[in-house]
Amino acid sequence: MSELLLGIDAGNTVVKAVLFDRGGHVQSKASRDGRSSQPEPGQVERDIAELWRNTAEVVAQCLAQAKARGGDIGAIGISGHGNGLYLLDRENRPLLGIQSLDTRAADLARELAANAAARQIYARSLQKPWPAQTATLLAWVKRNRPDLYRSIGTAFLCKDVLAFMLTGQRVTDFSDMSGCGLMRLPERRYDADLLAAYGLDDAMAFLPPPVASDQIAGRISAEAAEVTGLAAGTPVAAGFFDIIASALGAGAAMPGQAAIVAGSWGINQIILEQPLIDERIFHAATWRPDRYVAVESSATSAVNLEWFAREIMGGHDGPIFARCNELVASVALQPDLPFFHPFLYGSATTADARGAFLGLAGWHGKAHMLHALYEGVVFEHRRHIDRLRAAGGSFDQATLSGGGSCSEVWCQMFADGIGVPVTVAECEETGALGAAIAAGVAGGEFESLEAGVAAMVRAKKSYAPRSVDRRLGLARYKLYLDLAEMLPRHWAAYRAEVM
Numbered sequence: 001m002s003e004l005l006l007g008i009d010a011g012n013t014v015v016k017a018v019l020f021d022r023g024g025h026v027q028s029k030a031s032r033d034g035r036s037s038q039p040e041p042g043q044v045e046r047d048i049a050e051l052w053r054n055t056a057e058v059v060a061q062c063l064a065q066a067k068a069r070g071g072d073i074g075a076i077g078i079s080g081h082g083n084g085l086y087l088l089d090r091e092n093r094p095l096l097g098i099q100s101l102d103t104r105a106a107d108l109a110r111e112l113a114a115n116a117a118a119r120q121i122y123a124r125s126l127q128k129p130w131p132a133q134t135a136t137l138l139a140w141v142k143r144n145r146p147d148l149y150r151s152i153g154t155a156f157l158c159k160d161v162l163a164f165m166l167t168g169q170r171v172t173d174f175s176d177m178s179g180c181g182l183m184r185l186p187e188r189r190y191d192a193d194l195l196a197a198y199g200l201d202d203a204m205a206f207l208p209p210p211v212a213s214d215q216i217a218g219r220i221s222a223e224a225a226e227v228t229g230l231a232a233g234t235p236v237a238a239g240f241f242d243i244i245a246s247a248l249g250a251g252a253a254m255p256g257q258a259a260i261v262a263g264s265w266g267i268n269q270i271i272l273e274q275p276l277i278d279e280r281i282f283h284a285a286t287w288r289p290d291r292y293v294a295v296e297s298s299a300t301s302a303v304n305l306e307w308f309a310r311e312i313m314g315g316h317d318g319p320i321f322a323r324c325n326e327l328v329a330s331v332a333l334q335p336d337l338p339f340f341h342p343f344l345y346g347s348a349t350t351a352d353a354r355g356a357f358l359g360l361a362g363w364h365g366k367a368h369m370l371h372a373l374y375e376g377v378v379f380e381h382r383r384h385i386d387r388l389r390a391a392g393g394s395f396d397q398a399t400l401s402g403g404g405s406c407s408e409v410w411c412q413m414f415a416d417g418i419g420v421p422v423t424v425a426e427c428e429e430t431g432a433l434g435a436a437i438a439a440g441v442a443g444g445e446f447e448s449l450e451a452g453v454a455a456m457v458r459a460k461k462s463y464a465p466r467s468v469d470r471r472l473g474l475a476r477y478k479l480y481l482d483l484a485e486m487l488p489r490h491w492a493a494y495r496a497e498v499m
Contacts, residue, residue, distance in 0.1 A: 002071065002072050002073055002074035002443075003021060003022065003072060003074070004019055004020065004021060004022075004027060004066070004068060004072050004073045004074065005019075005020050005021075005022065005073065005074060005075055005076075005077070005436040005437075005439045005440050005443070005445070006018070006019055006020075006059070006062070006073050006075075006076045006077070006230075006436065006439065007019075007020060007076075007077050007078075007079070007429070007431075007432030007433055007434070007435035007436035007439065008055060008058075008059070008076065008077070008078045008079070008159075008162065008432065008435060009078075009079045009080070009242065009245070009429065009431035009432040009435060010051070010055065010078070010079070010080040010081065010158050010159055010162060010242075011080075011081050011242065011431075012036075012044075012081050012084075012099045012100060012101055012264075013033055013034055013036070014031050014032065014033055014034070015031065015032055015034065015051065015054050015055050015058060016029060016030070016031040016058065016429065016431075016432055017029065017030050017031075017055070017058040017059045017061070017062040017432070018062065018429045018432035018433070018436070019062050019063070019065075019066050019068065019073075020432075020433065020436045020456065022440065022445055022455065022456070023455065023456065024426075024427060024433060024436075024455065024456030024457060024458065026427065026429065027066045027068070028062045028063075028065035028066035028068075029062060029065075029429065029432075030057075030058040030059075030061035030062045030065065031058060032054040032057060032058050034046055034050060034051060034054055035047070035050065036099060036101075040104070042102065042103040042104045042106070043098075043102055043103075043104045044098070044099045044101040044102040044103075045096070045097055045098055045099065045102070046097045046099055047094075047097065048086065048094035048095075048096075048097045048161055049094055051097065051158075051161070051162070052161075052162065052165045055162055055165070056224075056227045056228045059228040059229065059230065060227075060228055060229045063228075063229045063230075064229075069229075069231075070220075070225065070228075070229050070230040070231035070234065071231045073230065073231070073234055074234075074235075074439070074440075074443040074444075074445060075234065075235045075236070075237060075439035075440065075442050075443030075445075076166070076220070076230070076234060076235070076236045076237065076439050077236070077237040077239050077240075077434075077435030077436050077437070077438040077439035077440075077442070078159040078162050078163055078166075078236070078237070078239035078240075078435050079159055079239055079240045079241070079242040079244075079245030079246075079431045079432070079434055079435040080157060080158035080159025080160075080162065080176070080239070080241075080242055081099070081100050081158050081242055082100065082157065082158075082176060082179045082180060082241040082242060082243065082284075083100040083132050083133050083134050083137075083157075083179065083180045084097070084098050084099045084100040084102065084132060084134065084137070084157070084158060085097075085098040085134050085137040085138055085141070085155065086098075086155075086156055086157060086158055086160065086161040087141075087148075087152050087153075087154065087155055088152075088153050088154040088161070088164070088170075089151045089152065089153050090151065090152075090153035091153070092153060092154070092164070092170070094161075095148065095151060095152065095153075096141075096148065097158075097161070098132075098137055099132075100132040101132065102131065102132050102137065103131045103132065104131070104137075104140060105131045105132070105133075105136045105137050105139070105140040106131040108129075108131075108136055108139060108140050108143070109129045109130050109131045109133070109136050112129040112136065112139075112197075112198065113128060113129055117197040117198070120193065120194075120197045121181070121194065121197045121198070122279050124184045124185075124191055124193060124194040124197070125178075125181050125182075125183065125184060125185055125194055126185045126186075126275055126277070126281075126282070126283035127181050127282050127283065128279070128282075129181065129198070133180060133181045134155070134157065134180030134181060134182060135180060135181035135182050135195075135198050135200070136181070136198070138155055138182075138198070138200060138203060138206075139198045139199050139200055142199065142200065142203075143199070152206050153206070154170050154206055154208055155203065155206040155207060156170070156172050156176075156177075156207075156208050157172060157176045157177070157180065157241075159176065159239050159240070159242075160172045160173075160176065160208065163217050163218065163236055163238065163239065165224060166218070166220055166221070166224045166228075166230075166236050167217060167218025167219055167220065167221055167224070167236050168218065168221045168223075169217055169218030170208040170209075171208050171209060171210075171211055171217040171218065171238055172207075172208045172209070172210050172211075172238070173210055173211060173212065173213045173217075173238035173239055173240065173241075174188050174210050174211075174212065174213065174285045174286075174287075175213055175240050175241040175244045175284055175285055175286055175287065176239075176240065176241040177207070177210050178283075178284045178285035179241045179243075179244075179284035179285075181194075181198075182194070182195070182207060183210070183285070185275060185283055185285060185292070186274070186275055186285075186292065188210075188285050188289060190204060190207055192204065210238075211238045212238065212287065212288070213237065213238050213239055213240050213244070213286075213287045213438050213449075214237055214238075214287060214437075214438040214441035214442055214448075214449055215237065215238055215442060216235045216236065216237065216238075216442045217236050217237060217238040217239070218235075218236050219232070219233050219234060219235055219236065220232050220233060220234040220236065235439075235442050235443050236439075236442075237435070237438040237439045237441070237442035237443075238438070238442075239435050239438055240287075240434055240435060240438065241284060242431045243259075243261065243267050243269060243284075243293070243295065243297075244284065244286050244287070244293065244434065245430070245431045245432075245433075245434030245435050245438075246259065246261055246267070246401050246402075246430040246431045246434060247259035247269060247271070247293070247399070247430075247434070248287075248430075248433075248434035248437055248438075248449060248452075248453055248457075249401070249425065249427065249429070249430030249431060249432070249433035249434035249435075249437070249457065250399035250400070250401040250423075250424075250425045250430045250457070251399050251423065251425055251453060251457040251459065252271060252398075252399045253271070253449065253450050253453045254271060254450075255271050255272055255273045255291070256271070256394065256395050256396060256397075257270075257271050257395055257397055257398070257399070258270050258271075258385070258395040258397070258398035258399070258420075259271070259293075259398065259399050259401070260381060260385075260398055260399065260400045260401070260414065260418075260422075261301070261400075261401050261402040262301045262302045262377065262381070262400060262401075262402040262403065262404025262405060262410070262414070263301060263302055263303070263401075263402030263403050263404070264299060264301070264302070264303045264306075265297055265298065265299050265300075265301060265303075266297060266298055266299070266300050266301030266302075266377070266380060266381050266384065267295065267297045267402075268295065268296045268297060268381055268384040268385050268388065269293040269294065269295045269296075269297075270293065270294050270388055270393040270394075270395050271286070271291060271292075271293055271395075272291070272292045272293065272294055272393065273290050273291065273292070274290075274292065275292045275294065276294050276388075276391045276392050276393055278391035278392070280387060280391060281294050281295075281296070281387070281388065281391045281393075282294070282295045282296070282297075283295065287438075287449050288449075294388055294391070294393050296348070296384035296385065296387050296388050297348065297384065298346070298347060298348035298349075298380070298384070299345040299346055300342040300343060300345070300346075300347065300348070300377065300380045301342070301377050301380070301381065301402065301404060302377065302402060302403040302404040303344070303345060304340075304342040304344050304345075304355070304373055304376075304377060305321070305324065305373060305374075305377075305403075305404075306403075307344055308324070308369075308370065308373055309321060309324060312366065312369075313366075321406070321407070324370050324407075325407045325408070325409050325410070327366060327367035327370050327371075328367065328370050328371050328374050328407075328409050328410075329409045330367050331367050331368060331370075331371040333468060333469060333472060333473070335472060335475075336359075336361065337359075337364075337368055337371060337372060337375075337476075338357055338358060338359040338360045338361075338364055338368055338369065338372045339357070339358040339359050339372055339375075339376060339476070339479070339480055339483065340355075340356070340357050340358070340369070340372035340373045340375070340376035341353065341354070341355055341356045341358070341376055341480075341483065341484055341487070342355060342373070342376045342377050342380050343355045343356075347484075347488075348384070349484075350488045352488035352489070352491045352492040352495075353484070353487070353488045353491070354487070354488075354491055356487065357369060357372060358483060374407075374409070374410050374413055375413065375417075375476070376480065377404070377410075378410075378413050378414055378417040378418075379417065379476075379477055379480045379481075381414070381417070381418070382417050382418055382477065383481065383484075385418055395420065396420055397420055397421050397422075397423065398414075398418065398420055398421070398422050398423070399422070399423050399424070399425065400414055400422050400423070400424050401424070401425065401428075401430040405424045405428075406428065408461075411424055411461070411463045412463050412466070414463070415463040415464060415465045415466070416465050416466055416468055416473065417473075417477075419465050420465065421462055421463065421464050421465070422462070422463045423459045423461070423462045423463075424459070424460050424461050424462075424463075425457055425458065425459060425460060426457075426458040426459065426460040427457070427458075433456060433457065436456070437449055437452035437453060437456055437457075438452075440452045440455075440456070
């Protein structure tokens, strides 16, 4: 086994390559922003060829920074954003890349959810249709772009298209395909009746074979070796839906653990041995037949701080975020503090939610507003977690990753808010690390993903819930929820009156 493992993590905007040693220590990393296009309102697409060029460039940069040769890398793993839709034509050429920020299929998702198919869909996939879901988008393409639909050779996910570019193999994994509505759960297989419920009776031929995340999907081709510097023949693991990769990279691998991501999206997931059968809860399969994740998520997390830093604090760099943390730490919990609803980019519960500062008074300043923002993000994560708990999910510890985990004051607020110890991993690139762990298994370094987590993941710090004023904290959370339920009705009525 060579000394190094490479993890590639492809999000909706940034693609990263991180080189690890077998102990999980970062040897080098590189990243590159991609460009999105909006052909029409609500549509968010990317050029698959550009995504591949960016990936090849960051891999080459990563090798150069570490002064490593392709032969020094034992195996490669990939994680990528879930859902969206990535299509190849029948000659395996890039056809269309739709990102998971896309809303073109919103009307179709509502239509599917309102008819008899919705119950069939949940019963078979443990998911409901939503606009950027792969199954819904594929159905939209069939209905609205029939000529393109007839050209499809393969329909899969972001990390799958990169695996194809690296190896020439059309493969997916169970975590990604089960997370996008195209796989029957808990059986973990494609299902003709499920496809028919979406109107995709003829789509089975488009779907690539699924393999376990830590199994070899293919090997680096000569063409990919030439543009990346990797060695031809190096094994590539099938990889993960990025939320699963991040959970493993943060150290959450066992039932009864929760993995929280405070990033652009707020991801809240509990690892289970059996899925929760509850129509309110989204599920995905993980790395083995007796592991599932129940997920609650929305774009209501640290992305709100990015907005505040840019628009109010006048910057978007490390010193600005450090100043934000200092200001929040200077505020003591008091009854008259303002509230913040973190719905600048929408809400999981209602399309009519809007971001808002509430309860501001003349004696409040930026520190109080930032405290409200941090608290509001924690409250919204807690609302998601409460839904998971109400459906029967339970956990006694949680990992926290994403940009929010870089803030000690925020980490402590998470521990206080959800009431369990919260651990932050030493490695901040948890998605790439999770992918590299899968690579270690595929390459023969580890006998299992759990063994890889034990070898490569280390905790940086753990935060225990404090004995703060819980009565006041609960009262503030209750008022937050009441306002979050009430205000969207008024926004909806206002828009109906003026539009």
